[in-house]
Amino acid sequence: MMMTGSCDQASVPILSLRNICKRFSGTQVLNDVSFDIFAGETIGLLGDNGAGKSTLIKILAGVHRPDSGEMDVDGQPVDFATYAIGRARNYGIETVFQENSLGEQQPLWRNIFVGRELPNRFGLLKIGEQKKVTMQILRKYVGLQGKAINADSRVSTLSGGERQGVTIGRAMYFNARLVILDEPTTALSLGEVGRVLNFIRQLNCQGSACIFISHNVGQIYQIADRFIILDRGQVMGEYRKNEIAADQLSNHLLQLHNQV
């Protein structure tokens, strides 16, 4: 049984990676990356710019295909030949990408349901219902009471924090089992950061797992149960919170940075 924060956790990994390798035009970006993710835990993924963090999570999310390596979901092997974003979502893997992944000129309700037009375990919802659910998500996760924002609003009218709220709210609503957040707090105000960290705690308590990428070691240390350090495509360290102090974690990263 893995030990984590305050929430319960199963002993079979939700997701298991083994020896994931990826090259971009001859450059080895990921080299033999292996780790497990368990229900109810948050993994802090750390590493310098260019370490391969975003590439790794894009493989989990079905955006990129690895050159070699294996991935299991609930102990079942995933066939990378047919793995894609839609399939990842059907497995309950939701990703908030580093680059804004919302359609700027599209209304919010379309953004909430994008990629779910195909029947899945939620079935097909009519447009009216999609808008209703969008309003629920806005009220519950984005806190837009009193603002002139509704299901038909364009994404371009939302602040950075509100956009993150929409993507995270989408993940919460669809009951994601693994939520991946790639530097979600970089452009946020202090209050908005608090909101994101609270979402993650809620996710963990409902048994979902989270991978949280940030350059802010303080934030990562607050929220994560385990830390995985990626350096030039390789896992250079894996710690549980009780094995490393926040300043040791910072120093470790600084040393890797200075090695270059």
Ligand SMILES: Nc1ncnc2c1ncn2[C@@H]1O[C@H](COP(=O)(O)OP(=O)(O)O)[C@@H](O)[C@H]1O
């Ligand atoms: N689509 C791509 N095509 C070519 N090279 C890429 C692509 N995506 C990322 N890279 C390269 O892979 C390396 C790792 O990038 P990335 O995964 O974004 O790192 P991180 O998120 O840790 O900053 C970088 O050298 C980057 O330039």
Ligand SMILES: [Mg+2]
């Ligand atoms: Mg990145």
